[in-house]
Amino acid sequence: MKPFSPASHAPEFPVAPHKTALSVNVNKVALLRNTRHLDIPSVRRAAEICLQAGAQGITVHPRPDERHIRADDVFELAALMKDWPDREFNIEGNPFQNLMVFVHDLAARGLPLHQCTFVPDSEDQFTSDHGWNFPEDAERLRPLIEEAHDRRVRVSLFMDPVPEAMAAAKAVGADRVEFYTETYARAWGGPEKLKALSRFTEAGRAAAAINLGVNAGHDLNRDNLTEFLAAVPGVLEVSIGHALIADALEQGYAATVQDYLRCIDQAFVSA
Template identity: 80%
Template sequence: MNLLSHPPLPDKPFHKTALSVNINKVALLRNTRHVDMPSVTRAAELCLEAGAQGITVHPRPDERHIRADDVYEIAALMKDWPDREFNIEGNPLHNLMHFVRDLSARGLPLHQCTFVPDSEDQFTSDHGWSFPQDAERLQPLIKQAHARDVRVCLFMDPIAGAMAAAKAAGADRVELYTETYAKAWPEPEKNESLSRFAQAARAAAAINLGVNAGHDLNRNNLTEFLRTVPGVREVSIGHALIADALEMGYAAAVKDYLRCIDEAFAPVATPQ
């Protein structure tokens, strides 16, 4: 296998933002007892049945939520959903690349891996990669994923000037870290934040770098974000969607997030 000459992976045509449901919080609840309840795999299945275009997991080295067995069981489930995508996120310097290699060896689907620069004991992801500092260590890992036909997405802060460096490192997409926008919404400061995200998205589009987004997006702020930030291919939403599902059920929660996405792409009515 020649890791140095693998061609760039073709990306899907963009029509509308896809919803990938992060099910880590289902696993977190399950892990408070020594039983398989609630079932992480069943949660993924219900979200797919409701129309989610993908499932995301973030297996951390301490297995505080998603465990190794979950990764393989969900990958096996995804074989029954060939039109949907499986995304694994995590730090490629920790345990992520093991899953990339092992899923490929087992013939199980993995469509995208999202490289996130978090520490082993970090509470949650809170910053993106830095360039040029991180380029040298990321490039060979990106090539390893590409050699297995896995798309690579880099978790990034909304800095327009960093998009070219992410592309040069070999990334197929970036996932824009949206906490700053979520914290500002709905106050007027959100407009300045949205401007930064829109500039980063346009800079990525100009060099054929796909754009994903995620972190603290919810039913209140999602539509405005997607209306303002052009060309977002996928949003990965976990905490808010699973919290909503506790009240609404998985199906209703997924369908309402899909409604928010649809509203972002609907024509805006002009005053008569």
């Protein structure tokens, strides 16, 4: 088997080296659509408008029960991404459930998949709420990471902000980690905010020290995003769904995406 190297798979987002990319998670559009039978609102159209507005990627998390994103959505969105060769498609999910099926099938169909984010959620879990544990999860993750690499797909591991776990994630073959940020979002605006944020800063530094890429997601929003990015070094991508789609109900997709991009820009202006 040919050894995998990061340079052999999909290129990084076409942004400045320090700039964070915005990947829009469209799961909540699918959740609303699934309450009726007329394909309204359109998940594909939502993704297209977000890309037109400047989002650098689209994220989906297709769970086995298809309570929001369905298998057909995954393939339709992957086909859409062929028209946007400078943007990225990221699929989140548990690799011990249905995620690897999509990794294999997209490759077999010649459809783009740039990144898969391994998330340790159970089939009936309300939402993702914790990261992988090391060393407990290491050996069972390793062969699945290799499978994704064989198909030239970058792998990000959903992780809690634990600095000492960064080396373990790197050792098992991950290209990136995605910090689970709900603990920061819950603390934002309260007396524990700086303490919560410092954990992410330390974990980001630990990842940077070993050349492990950092993504972030879960309950980031227009209020807390700029401060997070200013404090955590080298965040390559934020994946935002719930808050962004909620804001879009009031502002529209395009204006909302542009608002989040301004939040990202502000983090680097103030840095």
